[in-house]
Amino acid sequence: MNLTTKLRSDTLIIRVEEDRLDAAVAIRFKDRMREETAPASARVVLDLSRVVFLDSSGLGAVVAVMKSLAPERRLELAGLTPNVEKVFRLTRMDTVFPIHANADAALAEGLRDAG
Structure with missing residues (x-):
């Protein structure tokens, strides 16, 4: 599971560098997201611009990541x-x-929200 991460001010931007987020990669995605979001930041933005296919397992993995960040941070x-x-x-x-x-x-x- 390839992810790239950038920290810009208080925003952690994580880009999924895969075409598919499905059952075959969902567990690895959750594990990698847990690693990447370990450093505290106010916001986490998941960039899905490379992902062209998302199934129910992929959706469930995204929801699981959201729940793991709550309530302190929002995905x-x-x-x-x-x-x-x-x-x-x-x-x-x-x-x-x-x-x-x-x-x-x-x-x-x-x-804009911060200002």
């Missing part, structure tokens, strides 16, 4: 591709997660 999503966005919309998870057009928009919104 925000960015860069949902059309198929991934559809999964979040159909399951109504788009009402649970803050969703941004891309990581830069998430950063800009964070700066």
Whole structure:
């Protein structure tokens, strides 16, 4: 499971560097996210712009990561591709997660909220 991580001010941006987030990688994804989110930061933005397929196991893994961060930190999503966005919309998870057009928009919104 390939993830890249950047810390910008108080925002940890984690980009999934895989095409699929499904049953085959869900457990590794949760483990890697636990490692990457161990350093404290106020915000965690998960950049899914490379992910073109997300199944129920992948969705469950994203929800598990959100629960592991709560209540101190919130998991925000960015860069949902059309198929991934559809999964979040159909399951109504788009009402649970803050969703941004891309990581830069998430950063800009964070700066606006802080100011």
